[in-house]
Amino acid sequence: MNVTVFGATGAIGRLLVQLILDDGHQVTALVRSPDKLAFTHPRLTIVTGQLSDRDAIQQAVTGANAVISALGPSLKRSATGTQLADGTRTVVDVMREQKVSRLIGLATPSLADPRDKPHWKHKVLPVMARLMFPDALAELKGMTEAVTSSDLDYTIARITNPTNKPATGRIRSGFLGHDKVGSAMSRADIAAFLVSQLTDTRYQRAMPAISN
Template sequence: MKVTVFGATGGIGRFVVAQLLAAGHHVTAVVRNPAKLTLTYPDLAVVTAELTDTTAVTEAVTGADAVISALGPSLKRSDTGRPVTDATKTIVAAMQAAGVSRFIGLATPSLADPRDKPHWKHKVLPVMARLAFPNALIELENMTAAVTGSGLDYTIARITAPKDKPATGHIRSGFLGHHRIGSTMSRADIAAFLITQLTDTRYHRAMPAISN
């Protein structure tokens, strides 16, 4: 498949790019600083662009079978801007203009999916996030709304505590109150889950929670 990846130099995005290439996919990585992407691969195209540049982003997604966004908000309490929200809105508009419908991205269990049952995470996590990372939670709410309200065929994986640990190959996924989902997960396994969604139809237009 042809897959355009945003957030390709981040903690999760770099695993997404590497695993896609290892699986034989053609990858277009959209980055602001190409020096941070050290991979060289015949099936890797690197596009340098600001994520507010609708023209450049549209060119990057044109012809893609799917888009994977590993973008996430800054966790600095002092930050007040909405760069990830604005970037996500640009990506959505670009996909609509290019006729690309499949979007795979990330969020948090602080945000509920309609398939969830009442769960302690719905009560505790938003309170913790508003206290510790207030701007990040607003960013996550806004970027998720931009995707779910777009008409795109999306899957948004909700993660809680990504870790820099080796991949385990053991991934739990589902909806809160229905399935046993933990909190921690290796970034390599998060990337692997996102890539499986290229062909897995279980979570179309859904936001499954995932963990190891």
Template sequence: MKITVFGATGGIGRLVVAQSLDAGHRVTAVVRNPAKLTLAHPALTVVTAELTDSDAVTEAVGGADAVISALGPSLKRSDTGSPVTDGTKTIVAAIQTAGVSRFIGLATPSLADPRDKAHWKHKVLPVMARLAFPNALAELENMTAAVTGSDLDYTIARISAPKDKPATGRIRSGFLGHDRIGSAMSRADIAAFLITQLTDSRYHRAMPAISN
């Protein structure tokens, strides 16, 4: 498959790129600073673009079978503005213009999926996030709404406590109140889950929570 990856130089994004290439996919990695992506591969195309450049973003997703976004907001309490929300809106518009339908992205259990049942995370996590990272939570809410409010075939994986540990191959996924989902998860396993969603239709237009 041909995949366009945003957030390709982040902790999860670079793993998405590497694992996708290992799986035999062709990857277009959209980056702001190409020097941060040290990987070289004959099936890898690196595109330098700002998410404010709608023409460049549209060109980057052209011909893709799917788009994977590993974008996430800054957790600095002092940060303001909505760069990730605005960037996600640009990506969604570009995907629609390019005629691509499949979008795979990230959020957190601070946001609920309609398939969830009542769960303590719905009460505790949004309060904690609003106190500790108010702008980040607003970004997560708005960037997710930009996707779920579209007609895209999306899957948004809700993650918490990502760790820089080796992949375990043990991935739990489902909906809060229904399935046994923990919190911690290696970034390598998060990347692996995102890639499996290229061909897995279980979570069509859904936001599964995932963990190790």
């Protein structure tokens, strides 16, 4: 399988690329700074560019069977703009042009899935995000809407509290108010869940919440 990865130099993205390669797939990663990826591999192709560079996105997506995005907004209060939301819209447009339908990405329970039942996270997390990280929340909403309003075959995993603990292999997933999903989750297990969605069809066009 040929998998295109966005956000490959982030904490989750680096783990994600390694897991995909370990599974024997080909990876194409769009990165601004190749040195930040910190490793090379014969099945890894690096495209240097930014999300504002449509040509670079086209180069990265061409020939892909699936796209995984580990992109997430900055939590710095000084961060402004809609670079990630705009870039995600471009990714979606290019995927449709290239007839690549499978997109796997990340969000948080600040955004609800229609399958959720009423839950405290729906009330508390959006309020906290608006107060503490308003620009990040706006970016996250824009990124998610770009995907969910498209006709792509998407899975967006909602995470609450990523940690740097070792992988446990214990992953809970489901919808708030229905399933027993907690908050904390190691980044290694988040990456493993995203990779598993390359072949798992349970959450097509859905936004499951996940945790350890």
